[in-house]
Amino acid sequence: MRYLPLDEITEDMCLARPIFNGDGRILLSNGVRLTKNYLARLKEMGYQNLYVYRAGEEINDFSIPVSDQTMREAIHGVKDAFSKAAQRQHLNTRSVNEIVNYILDEILTNPTVLYNLMDIKNHDNYYYHHCVNVGIISTLIAKEMGFSRDKMKDLTTGALLHDLGMVCVDPKILTQPRPLTDEEMAAVREHTNYGFQLLRSERDLSILVAHTAWQHHERMDGSGYPKGLVGEEIHLFGRIVAVADSYETMTSGRVYQKAMWSHEAIRQLKESAPEKYDPQVVAAMERSIASYPVGSVVVLNTHEEAVVVDVNAKKITIQFSSGPRVNALMDLEPDSEIKIEERLS
Ligand SMILES: [Fe+2]
Incomplete structure (x- = not known):
């Protein structure tokens, strides 16, 4: 594959x-x-x-953090929450809780699984996919940081709904196929305040969920928004969703901006810590996300080409696609002599 x-x-x-x-x-x-x-x-x-x-090629089995079924229900649930919020109706918090529980059940039963797939998005499905991915990545980071399931629940909920306030931003601004003007940018930044207001009015959700949405664009050095909070003034949930959201956005690309590869986004986030991001969160993110997700076509330091067929917290399994070892499988561990030099696609 x-x-x-x-x-x-x-x-x-x-x-x-x-x-x-x-x-x-x-x-x-x-x-x-x-x-x-x-x-x-x-x-x-x-x-x-x-x-x-x-056609005819065998596909190896590999584990993914969340099944396609849960992914579908989560996208559907997030979309439903956004449309309810857009009509100023209360969210279906029972359904949101159910989705969060599915995500936690799957992630917690699979200790070595990484975020290991690139998402297949287009402009129509971008938004809800993005929210679900941020929910999954935030949960994986929290698992690495040793959160209890109870604590994860509020984080995952806040991460899934972090951009809910976007429903209050003029959709014409959000669909511009170009970088935004300062004025448009200021209007978009308001989504953090709107999200807080919408979520705090949900009695069945913890206030931490609202704070997570409020703070996901704050940065450690105070350069973020809406309040310019510094360091630990930002709640840990906000610091986690900041990293997950940035990674997801960097690897998704936009009409006017090319998507980064996973290993490039991870490198950039590491370079931006501790100024912008909490270094402990970034370290946990690095342990949660595959630098070379399944399906990556890569060049090795032996000049052979290969495809990544599986990846977990301990090793990357590749299948050679050129050279004398074509079709052979090999496990790359951190101390292996063979290393990935470049990603082709
Ligand atoms: Fe946002």
Whole structure:
């Protein structure tokens, strides 16, 4: 299975991971042969990369932090929360709690699992996918930091709903295919205050959930917003969601901004700690996210090419795709002589 840009996908390839639409429904299932028509349509819809395999190729099993079923329900639940908030109705907190419990059940039963997939997003499903991913990454970080399940619950809820206040921002600003003006940026920044107000009015949610949404753009040196809090004035949940949100945004890209690879985003976040991000949170993030997710096409220091077929907290399993060892599998551990030098796709 490879993660390839649409232009490199040929008609002998099939979809290896399902594509979800903005409602959390499956738009295209895995196994579907990617005909020219499908590819043209997906390109039109704004998809840039897909997980694919050649027809007949065997796909190795690998574990993911959250099942496709939970992913779908979470996207659906977040969308529902956003539409309720947009109409100034109360959220369905029972359903939000249920989703949080599913996410925690799955993440806590899988001790070595990493955040190991790139997301397949387009502009339609971007927002809810983003929120769910930030929820999953924040939970993985909290697990690394030794949080109890109870404490994680509020963090995961706050992370899933961190951008809820966006429903109060003029949608015309949010869909601009260009960098925003200062005035537009100021309007967008208000989403943190709006999110706090919306979430604090939910009696069934802990006030910490509202504070997480309020503080997720604060930065350690006081350069963040809305209040310019410094260091530990920012609640730990806010510091965690700041890292998860930044990683997710950096690796997603926008029309006017190219997505970073996972290893590049991790490097950048490490370089920005301790000024912008809590170094302990960044260290836990580094242990929670795969630098080279499954499907990455890489070049090794032996000049051979390979595909990452599995990755967990202890090792990366690659399959050679060129050279004399083509198709052979190999485990790369931190002290292995063979190392990944570059990611091609
Ligand atoms: Fe935000």
